[in-house]
Amino acid sequence: MGAGQAPGTKGGPGMTSPARVRPTPPPLPDPRGDSASLALGFATAIVRVWTRAYTWRLEPAVRDRRRAEIESELWEFQRDPERGAYPAVHTIARLLIGIPDDLSWRAECVSARRTPLRARLRIAAWTVATAVVIAALYILPLMTAATLPPLPDKPRVRMPAPPPPPPPPCAPPGYAQHRPCTP
Amino acid sequence: MRRKPGSLVPLELAICVCATELRRQEIVEFHGYEMARRLGDAGDQKLLTAYGTLYRALSRLEQMGMLASRWEDPEIPARENRPGRRLYTLTAAGEAAVRDAASREAEQAAAGWAPGKRPGRKAAPA
Numbered sequence: 001m002g003a004g005q006a007p008g009t010k011g012g013p014g015m016t017s018p019a020r021v022r023p024t025p026p027p028l029p030d031p032r033g034d035s036a037s038l039a040l041g042f043a044t045a046i047v048r049v050w051t052r053a054y055t056w057r058l059e060p061a062v063r064d065r066r067r068a069e070i071e072s073e074l075w076e077f078q079r080d081p082e083r084g085a086y087p088a089v090h091t092i093a094r095l096l097i098g099i100p101d102d103l104s105w106r107a108e109c110v111s112a113r114r115t116p117l118r119a120r121l122r123i124a125a126w127t128v129a130t131a132v133v134i135a136a137l138y139i140l141p142l143m144t145a146a147t148l149p150p151l152p153d154k155p156r157v158r159m160p161a162p163p164p165p166p167p168p169p170c171a172p173p174g175y176a177q178h179r180p181c182t183p
Numbered sequence: 184m185r186r187k188p189g190s191l192v193p194l195e196l197a198i199c200v201c202a203t204e205l206r207r208q209e210i211v212e213f214h215g216y217e218m219a220r221r222l223g224d225a226g227d228q229k230l231l232t233a234y235g236t237l238y239r240a241l242s243r244l245e246q247m248g249m250l251a252s253r254w255e256d257p258e259i260p261a262r263e264n265r266p267g268r269r270l271y272t273l274t275a276a277g278e279a280a281v282r283d284a285a286s287r288e289a290e291q292a293a294a295g296w297a298p299g300k301r302p303g304r305k306a307a308p309a
Contacts, residue, residue, distance in 0.1 A: 047234065065269070068254075069215050069238055072266040076216035090231070098233025105239045 039088035044074050047095050054102045058109050191249075191280060194232070194240045197222055199249060199281045202273035214268040215241065241271060249277035 051070045055063040077083055077091065084090055191199070201221040205213050213221075215237060222232045244250040252271045260267040 051234075066238060068267060069269050070234055072214065072268050073216040073219065073234065075266050076214070076268075080216075080220070082220075094231055094233045096233075097231060098235030098237075101233060101235035101239045105235060105242075 036088070040078065040091065043088040043091035043095075044078070047074060047091060050095055050099075050102070054106050058106065059113060062109055191284070192240070194222075194236065195244055195249075196280070196284050197225065198240060198244060199273060199277045200284075201225065202250070202271070203278060203281050206273060212270040212272050214270055218271070244277065245271075247276070249274055249280055 047070065051067055055066050058066075074091075077087065198218060201218060202213060205211075205217075205221070210217075218241070219232050219237055222237075241250065241252075245252055250271045251274050252269055255268045255270050257267060
């Protein structure tokens with residue numbers, strides 16, 4: 001793994017020669033009591049959630065790096081003896097002020113990941129061609145004449161005898177060919 | 184707003200200046216929180232550098248070749264039971280950018296130019 005990948009991801013961080021770095025401060029008990037540390041814990045959680053949100057669906061290396069850096073910073077801040085009187089307010093303020101930069105950084109990452117126009121056109125052309133071939137493979141067999149199976153023998157149905165014809169209509173007087181009307 | 188390629192915004196320049204000062208104190212590598220603290224303490228008043236602003240500026244400086252970075256040895260955070268740090272180092276290009284900015288500032292100061300005041304423009308006659 002290269003130096004760009006976050007610790008804990010595949011391969012481990014790339015190492016170079018040791019250089020002087022400020023040593024890690026020891027963990028501090030919170031002199032402001034439980035409520036202050038609770039508020040700081042809440043603020044830290046909000047920062048974590050926001051970081052997860054704006055790095056969501058980015059490239060894993062970029063995403064893990066940003067998340068790991070923020071996580072490290074939150075940890076350092078919690079252990080810093082000179083962190084100020086209102087660490088929770090400080091944390092939330094730093095989060096809120098940075099939201100526009102977070103979003104524009106995300107937009108940069110997304111646009112950098114996008115393929116160029118020519119490659120996109122090539123992909124679109126291949127997709128259309130594949131769809132046409134699949135459609136043709138489906139439609140062509142439907143268009144050819146199919147040999148149907150022979151019809152079954154005609155069933156012999158006995159029809160019942162037709163009913164007798166109705167009597168002829170009555171005729172007015174003078175029309176002999178018809179029977180007279182009976183009231 | 185589009186920026187000129189290779190030009191530094193004030194925060195990026197401030198990061199390079201802080202990194203130079205750290206190097207003078209024999210701190211060669213620094214991590215994000217260290218820089219945020221330094222930037223906050225740099226002025227007379229405590230300034231807040233947001234997470235997003237800081238890390239965006241750091242990654243931009245890295246892309247421009249003014250900073251180099253690496254993850255620290257995973258054994259150290261494992262031993263100290265803490266998250267790993269991304270360690271940044273000022274490169275020769277970064278040092279040159281700081282020197283250029285300092286010399287430009289000195290020239291401007293010598294010419295009596297201040298931000299917001301355009302050099303070489305005479306006041307219109309009344």
